[in-house]
Amino acid sequence: MWRNWTGDQICEPARLSRPTSAAGVAAAVVESGTRGEVVRVVGAGHSFGDNVVTSGTLMSLDALTGIEVLDAAAGRVRVAAGTRLFDLNRYLDEHGLAMANLGDINVQSAAGAISTGTHGTGATLGNLATFVESAEIVTADGVIRELSGDELRAARVSVGALGVITAYTLRTVPAFKLHERRDRMPLTELLRDLDDHIGGNDHFEFFVFPHASRAITKGLNRTDEPADVRSKARAYVEEVVLENYALDVLSRAGRRFTGQIPRLNRLVTSLASPSDKVNHSYDVFSSPRMVRFTESEWAFPRETAAAALQDILAMIDRRGFDINFPIEVRFVAGDTDSMLSPAYGRETTYLAVHAYRGMAWQEYFSAVQEIALAHGARPHWGKRHSLDAATLSTLYPEWEAFNAVRTTMDPEGRFANAHIKRIFG
DSSP, X not given: OEEOSSSOOEEXXXXXXXXXXXXXXXXXXXXXXXXXXXXXXXXXXXXXSSTTOOSSEEEEOTTSOSEXXXXXXXXXXXXXXXXXXXXXXXXXXXXXXXXXXXXXXXXXXXXXHHHTTOOOOBXXXXXXXXXXXXXXXXXXXXXXXXXXXXXXXXXXXXXXXXXXXXXXXEEOEEOOXXXXXXXXXXXXXXXXXXXHHHHTSSEEEEEEOTTOSEEEEEEEEEEOSOOOOOOHHHHHIIIIIIXXXXXXXXXXXXXXXXXXXXXXXXXXXXXXXXEEEEEEHXXXXXXXXXXXXXXXXXXXXXXXXHHHHHHHHHHHXXXXXXXXXXXXXXXEOOBOSSTTOTTBTXXXXXXXXXXXXXXXXXXXXXXXXXXXXXXXXXXXXXXXXXXXHHHHTTTOTXXXXXXXXXXXXXXXXXXOOHHHHHHHO
């Protein structure tokens, strides 16, 4: 039996495949085809939807990892698709390189993160897929192909619908350090000056708990300052005890005593004291995530950010939802590198909503989805949403072009589980 990280997506595949090479992937795909089984590929299980749930073949790329080619002078690296991001970061750092931007979780596989449009924050930087210069894929007929042109643009963000991606060539940058500054400020003041905060930091994001009047901000900027020398004990206290265990205790309290959630949310916000740290970029981008939750996230046009957030907060108050997890707000550049990039063709604000494990989320996420669609937002491909192909096709200018590539690469739906059939038809 397989479960995702949250523990609420479960399946019992007929078989689990663990290939160690692209040739092994091809053989497994062909073999599954002879049995008439759907093939889905699993990484670290950090997608919150039913993306990989199957009763057919569940393929893990955990044995397909590592750096295949590294050209430090050109800043390019060929990485096996099952490589976890924390390993990729370590490999790159050993050669004086880094990813220009990353999300706040580093345990995903390269393929899982890229294929779902995973992103960090930074107004001039796109999602992880924008760093992909080429990709190797195994298609439904077991052919190993190197993609370029429109096929690559389709495959960068493809939710596993085109085949099994086995390797990427990534564009990197020289290694760098970041100075992180965390603070609190009144939400009204933050939204009033939001453009200044976005433009005044290399990477800017903030969190706001429902019923709290202040937001928790985080600004990251490149620096030549020396990295902090923090003891392991201090790092453990700050990043594990305070950011995870304390949040978990208060979330448990809110789950049991829902009437106290507004007070607890304000307490959590007040505990987030201002702080600074300097470290290698990959250490600053990522944070430990030990508290289990489920999530929905939407890519809004940048200019709608403040109004959309206010609409969501007002809806929570109006409908009396018991929400004891923050809304996370991040910013990325628009791109057309991927046909299905949620940030396609426009500067984008991502708003992520969460529900603590064991708490109701369905009505809350549905209400957020209504607000998102009213603002023209697109869903994150790895997070919860209930949209189908009829609605999604209206949100992406190159929807038909993507489906044309999909029809060519997977004409019989070898990689189409219920999730893929719902979102692509």
